[in-house]
Amino acid sequence: MKVIIVGAGVGGLTLALMLHQRGLHCEVFEAVPALRPLGVGINVLPHAVRELALLDLLPKLDAIAVRTRELTYANRFGQEIWRELRGLDAGLDAPQFSIHRGFLQNALFEAVVKRLGSDAVMLNRRLLNYRQDESGVVAEFATTADDRLQVPGDIMIGCDGIHSSARALLYPNEGDLRWNGVMMWRGAALHAPLADGRSMVVAGGFSHKLVLYPIGPPQADGRQLLNWVVTYRQAEPGSPVPQREDWNRQGAISDLLPHLAAFSGLPIDLEALVRLSPEFYEYPMVDRDPLPRWTHGRITLLGDAAHPMYPVGSNGAGQAILDARALADALAVSEHPIAALTAYETERLPKTAAVVASNRSGGPEGAIDEVERRAPNGFAKLTDVIDHDELQAIVSGYAKMAGFAPRQHSTHN
Ligand SMILES: Cc1cc2nc3c(=O)[nH]c(=O)nc-3n(C[C@H](O)[C@H](O)[C@H](O)COP(=O)(O)OP(=O)(O)OC[C@H]3O[C@@H](n4cnc5c(N)ncnc54)[C@H](O)[C@@H]3O)c2cc1C
Numbered sequence: 001m002k003v004i005i006v007g008a009g010v011g012g013l014t015l016a017l018m019l020h021q022r023g024l025h026c027e028v029f030e031a032v033p034a035l036r037p038l039g040v041g042i043n044v045l046p047h048a049v050r051e052l053a054l055l056d057l058l059p060k061l062d063a064i065a066v067r068t069r070e071l072t073y074a075n076r077f078g079q080e081i082w083r084e085l086r087g088l089d090a091g092l093d094a095p096q097f098s099i100h101r102g103f104l105q106n107a108l109f110e111a112v113v114k115r116l117g118s119d120a121v122m123l124n125r126r127l128l129n130y131r132q133d134e135s136g137v138v139a140e141f142a143t144t145a146d147d148r149l150q151v152p153g154d155i156m157i158g159c160d161g162i163h164s165s166a167r168a169l170l171y172p173n174e175g176d177l178r179w180n181g182v183m184m185w186r187g188a189a190l191h192a193p194l195a196d197g198r199s200m201v202v203a204g205g206f207s208h209k210l211v212l213y214p215i216g217p218p219q220a221d222g223r224q225l226l227n228w229v230v231t232y233r234q235a236e237p238g239s240p241v242p243q244r245e246d247w248n249r250q251g252a253i254s255d256l257l258p259h260l261a262a263f264s265g266l267p268i269d270l271e272a273l274v275r276l277s278p279e280f281y282e283y284p285m286v287d288r289d290p291l292p293r294w295t296h297g298r299i300t301l302l303g304d305a306a307h308p309m310y311p312v313g314s315n316g317a318g319q320a321i322l323d324a325r326a327l328a329d330a331l332a333v334s335e336h337p338i339a340a341l342t343a344y345e346t347e348r349l350p351k352t353a354a355v356v357a358s359n360r361s362g363g364p365e366g367a368i369d370e371v372e373r374r375a376p377n378g379f380a381k382l383t384d385v386i387d388h389d390e391l392q393a394i395v396s397g398y399a400k401m402a403g404f405a406p407r408q409h410s411t412h413n
Pocket of ligand 1: 009010039126159186247317
């Protein structure tokens with residue numbers, strides 16, 4: 001059997017490694033002519049790290065990422081609302097990693113080249129079309145403006161991200177991504193470690209939010225790469241996006257500066273951190289409604305192509321990795337590839353649809369959204385605003401639903 005994987009992102013490369021581990025043949029086709037370390041910080045939660053550990057990638061991740069120890073939620077005045085341990089420190093059997101998205105992609109790419117061979121990933125191959133019949137599928141890729149390549153295979157997996165061509169071919173009338181009105185600015189800069197250098201802070205609420213976490217081990221001079229995200233709700237949910245979503249669109253300091261003023265009481269000079277960042281990016285928070293199905297005969301979807309979700313709750317890369325595991329397992333045991341694709345979809349579509357839905361209502365960050373709604377100007381005592389059980393229900397409920405609930409939970413002031 002030959003599996004055609006479209007897209008060499010986190011999902012596609014992980015799938016290639018997992019198929020190889022199970023003795024299944026695949027080839028990866030990626031649109032860009034060169035893989036560059038694009039993006040900024042993401043988190044890979046323990047349920048997904050467990051899968052990467054089974055691919056023997058832990059030593060590599062330890063060299064380029066941070067094992068996140070603690071997460072604190074606060075309001076925009078820096079008043080603590082919730083604090084919990086993460087990963088191994090929370091009693092789980094795998095760590096949480098905070099990592100540069102481009103470094104993760106690169107680590108996966110290097111592993112694929114080493115294990116599957118240097119021709120396993122073909123760059124400069126943009127999916128244009130496909131056709132299928134009872135015996136197989138033929139994917140058509142553009143290599144240059146007027147050159148086309150026909151690639152036969154048994155099945156084709158669309159792992160081609162939020163602007164998936166595979167999805168657009170299956171659902172040509174789906175329309176635009178859905179914007180919730182929130183704009184995000186994202187960047188990273190080398191900075192002295194905050195606290196223990198392994199802690200993450202999410203501060204603010206419904207209107208303005210700040211996410212801060214380190215994504216690299218300390219350098220020789222003691223500094224480490226500190227990732228920041230500032231979000232602002234600037235339009236009603238469902239408004240048309242101001243411009244096409246592009247992960248690499250650079251932000252303007254004049255747009256961002258007024259929003260930094262919303263935060264105070266932080267353990268860091270936020271404006272200085274932003275100004276230290278060599279560049280930063282602007283991205284609208286977009287997703288799509290869950291599809292009725294991903295699998296159409298010999299074609300299916302995986303990762304953001306299947307279930308683009310708001311980046312709250314640190315689940316985008318993780319859910320793509322979990323998809324890859326489910327699909328690789330199904331292909332390894334099923335007698336027919338079409339049965340495997342159906343089994344994969346049956347397992348993963350409902351679970352990821354639940355994450356998409358939960359992220360729309362704030363995911364675990366619903367806890368600070370709720371505190372802001374009730375106490376927009378801060379509080380004297382948190383328990384006058386919200387009680388522990390309510391916070392626990394939001395935060396732990398999300399962890400349970402998304403599949404990474406710790407056995408022990410939370411301190412709370
Ligand atoms: C450049 C870039 C920067 C990102 N930065 C961030 C970030 O800073 N923070 C964050 O939370 N998430 C970021 N993401 C998204 C994040 O990587 C995903 O949400 C998550 O990892 C799920 O991965 P995925 O494999 O489904 O999609 P992705 O990681 O997006 O990978 C999709 C891959 O498919 C390729 N592709 C697209 N169209 C075609 C086509 N027609 N034919 C062949 N290949 C195609 C893309 O070039 C890409 O390599 C970024 C994605 C990209 C592509």
